Amino acid sequence: MFFFDSKQCKDSLNDPMVNRLWKLIRLSVRMLAVLMTLVIFWGILDVIWVLYQRLMSPPMFLLNINDILATFGAFMAVLIAIEIFANIVIYLEYKMIHLKLVISTALMAAARKVIVLDFSVYGHAEVYALGAVILALGASYWLVGIHEARMASLPKGEKNCEDI
Numbered sequence: 001m002f003f004f005d006s007k008q009c010k011d012s013l014n015d016p017m018v019n020r021l022w023k024l025i026r027l028s029v030r031m032l033a034v035l036m037t038l039v040i041f042w043g044i045l046d047v048i049w050v051l052y053q054r055l056m057s058p059p060m061f062l063l064n065i066n067d068i069l070a071t072f073g074a075f076m077a078v079l080i081a082i083e084i085f086a087n088i089v090i091y092l093e094y095k096m097i098h099l100k101l102v103i104s105t106a107l108m109a110a111a112r113k114v115i116v117l118d119f120s121v122y123g124h125a126e127v128y129a130l131g132a133v134i135l136a137l138g139a140s141y142w143l144v145g146i147h148e149a150r151m152a153s154l155p156k157g158e159k160n161c162e163d164i
Contacts, residue, residue, distance in 0.1 A: 029092055036085045043078040050074045069116050076112035083108055100148065103141045110134045 054067040063071070083105040090098050110133055119127070 026092065029088060033085065033088045033092065036081060036088060040078060040081045040085060043074070043081055047071070047074040047078060073112065073116040076108070076115060080105065080109050080112060100141065100144045103137055103144060107134070107137045107141065110137060 050070055054063055054071065055061050083101070087098070087101055087105060090101065110130065113130060114134070117127075117130070
């Protein structure tokens with residue numbers, strides 16, 4: 001399922017000004033892709049730095065639970081950045097936003113939060129709220145999957161902009 005698919009909605013893009021604006025948006029998205037690549041490499045360097053710092057601090061080559069959580073957090077941040085980059089690339093290549101990938105990226109970000117969550121800092125309400133967000137994202141992912149299966153079963157001529 002795609003949030004926006006310019007290939008299926010050609011009638012709405014006949015305006016020359018709208019086309020120029022879309023070209024400007026695509027240029028902006030390309031710049032975001034370059035910046036996201038830099039963020040990914042910077043994140044990898046951060047993971048290396050965090051591991052080096054944690055392993056070289058006394059006692060050397062031993063990690064406590066806080067060190068492991070900091071390392072997991074750095075790893076997950078890089079993985080989320082890679083998922084966001086994948087969203088950008090799909091948008092650039094296909095001129096569409098893949099909704100299922102966006103939801104899975106949000107699920108990964110929520111999972112990162114759960115992994116590095118310090119339960120001594122947050123109360124019950126925050127933990128329940130995070131659980132509700134994860135439940136809503138999971139349900140959304142499932143519903144998008146059902147919709148994609150339904151759309152795949154339709155003949156090509158029956159799909160229109162309202163079905164997206």
